Amino acid sequence: MSAENSTSSGTAPGDRVAIGISFGNSNSSIAVTSVDDKAEVIANEDGDRQIPSIISYVDGEEYNGQQAKQQLIRNSKNTVAYFRDFLGQDFKSIDPTHCHASAHPIEHESTIAFTIQDKEEGDPSTVTISEIATRQFRRLKQSASDFTGKKVNAAVITIPTNFSEKQKAAITKSANDAGLEVLQLIHEPVAALLAYDARPESKVSDKNVVVVDLGGTRSDVAVIASRGGIYTTLATAHDYEFAGVHLDKVLEDHFAKEFIKWNTTDPRLEARSMAKLKLEAEATKKALSIGTNANFSVESLAEGADFASTINRLRYETIARKVFDGFSRLVEGVVKKAGLDVLDIDEVILSGGTSHTPKIAKNFAAIFPESTTIFAPSTTPTAINPSELQARGAALQASLITEYESEDIEQSTHPAVTTVKHLTNAIGVLAITGDESKGIFTPILSAETSVPARRTIHINVPKEGGDVLVKIVEGGSHIKVTKPEPKPKTNGAKDDSDDSDEDSDDEPEEQREKVWKVGSVLAELAVKDTKKGGKVEVMINVAGDLGVTITAREVGAKGGVRGNLSAP
């Protein structure tokens, strides 16, 4: 009780028990960090790690998760589903499509509500969206409390990147009402990225990451520049036309047609049959992500007729191609929107339940060059379960900030701290290849690095040692497209970021590679009397006002050269 009262003012850091919550339209999940700072997604009392975001009422008793989902068949009027995106919106701007087979949203005192029979007796009551979300949070909190044995009172919650301030306020209020202090709201793609970067084997580096979050009712893609562990979102795209339900729809139609062949009625015309069809189609889709064959069987699908059938993965991939292609186009579009090329992307992270589908990861692998790592269960064995990424990221963030006073968190996430300058061009040093005397640009700081920033590199000296020149330049990358000869020659380029397709043997494809163009020279430094086989350490420190400090010294030697460039 005392925790619920004090959540608005913030719990003292010592009394906090914080979890990470991923609260989605279709599913929610909760994660905690264990003693060794490993995030772990926890199961609710039914044993589900993906808890359907559905609340259902039967005779005044509340059901949540998978149990509530089953109620969509028999008790759809008192079952509220797919409501996350309604939070903080007005009735005009919501899309109630997905709620068609459950309780329908209605306009109620400038907010959205559902009319449901949530008490054993009496008239149906009108429950606002905020209250529904609070009830969902309460269930999640309860599950987490049962698991940890401590009363959970704080959380980091993930939200889509396009949530408005009003929606953020609404989700915070709902969580507060459920007795959860919202430590921070973090963006879903960043949470997914954080979950991957927190693995012990991952190193802090400069990379461009595409986070593809394929959910049940919406798909979100974000291009994130990760620079020394600091994340900047470069571009985002949101799509409501290609998502998990659309894959379900493909299967529903497929099996409905099959059913009509044997029985004369169309199961899609009757609400209850449709609900059964939908649930089983989703299960079949999930089964097809794991095995190559899946069963589809529903008892009494329509007019008392049972239905059983099988489908193999190939067939599924054929009939669902339109949706898969939609995902691919979405990803390509957002990379372009960020002003990047697919060759600039170092990692693709697949997140969200729909990402389990192997074909999607395969399609993405075809879009991006081979050097790009696609983090999906079907392409990378070490990939983290895409459904759990966001909750894990949130839990990691929760463990990081749970020690801070809420005031500190607020100050740290203030735009004055988060809005900083980003480099437009890469900064690097000119090196030479073994035989050429022409400079080769070697980036030290990549473009889109937030300042202040500091990077250090170690660079070889020529074989014989002696005096060397360190030339600091700005550099830009561009994509070089070489049309090969009619007869494609063997891979001559050394750059391994070549887009070399094995299956295009007969038709020549253009070779695309990323090349650096040397821009304006910033400074020159001389490091004298280097030893044979030695290394030179070059450190570039860019201050918040874009002033640059450059230090160069031989590794192991004292002193070194140091110089400043004033801010522009």
Added chain:
Amino acid sequence: MATHANVNLPLPILPTGWTAEKEFKAIGKLSAATQRSIEPVGPHFLAHARRARHKRTFSEDDRIQAQENAKKVEDDDSGEISEPEDPSMLLRDAKDWKQQDHYAVLGLSKYRYKATEDQIKRAHRKKVLKHHPDKRAAAGGTEDDSFFKCIQKATEVLLDPVKRRQFDSVDERADVEPPTKKQAKDGKYYKLWSNVFKAEGRFSRTQPVPKFGDEKSSKEDVDAFYNFFYNFDSWRSFEYQDEDVPDDNENRDQKRHMERKNNNARKKKKTEDSARLRQLVDQVMAGDERIKIFRQQANASKNKKKLDKELAEKQAKEAKEAEKLKAEQDKKDAEEKAKVERESSKKSKEQAKAAVKKNRRVMKGSVKDANYFVSGEPPAAVINDVLADVELIQGKIDADETAELADKLRDLKLAADIKNVWSAEAKRLVGASKIKEGDVKTFV
């Protein structure tokens, strides 16, 4: 940020003739930057935020962080176990260890039952370093090791969880005396009592113990507190105060007797302790303003319900009465109206009757004036016939027609005119088939 990337391509050789002051030549400046928002997530962002908020550079931040980390280790080592030692305590004899305050001996008297095992170990080590008999001897003191034995005994008790619990059970120095009424005045009531129950809570088997709270605590919290302390599950036991049981080789009966005695004493003390706590809770509850307020609130809401109900009943009764009154009034009004109507209709009827009579008289008079339509004295049979006709016609026509007919007849003097009028009337009635043609004898 000690990580660095390795580049395998070599650096170019310094061109001959390249010179610069301090080997550094600034040539260009960075091109303009774009403003973007970074995501406030992850350990590296927190480092960034720390630097930004404290306006530190990378190297400053590295240094400060390193210092802080180093300091933590140091703190752990030194500890805050540095209490001044009571000179009288140093003279203690280890034989009467039951009476000694083990926490004070180790310099942990401000932690007491809260002291962790680690703290006890470190405190012990610190004391040993200081009070070891060899050290004393080296410092030129006596080789008296009695306090050192006290330290060893204290450590032995406190590091054994069972013995420590026994000692904590009777460690009255950790108790907080309940405040007197005078002390608890001026709003200090909650603070003082809160400390008392914090200390009492240490004996609870169920942890954490609900807090006493303050004047703003909710009813649930306060109820939870009192429920907890009225059903207090205590691990407190009183073995520590047992009398020494004699050795085995002495009288066995004596030994058993002592054990029984001890057991009974323990039980008695335990009951006394429970009673004491109960009394304490009674005392605090009696003085707790919050309970009174909650009761008042409950009463108020109860009374409100009652009053509301009464009001509603009263209103309903009034409404019913008003309705009844109105209904009665209506009935009365209707009756009066009906009476008036009835009376008025009686009058008019009488008038009409009188008029009809008068008119009939006029009619009969008219035939009489016409001398029954014969010249000379009319014979009785003629009079009879004429009058029969007149009566027949009179009987068939209503009051209005009677009046009309009487008007026509009133001023006529000639027998022929009168007869014409009668004949016309008779014809009309025959036409209206009110009388048959043969019925009228005279007015044909």
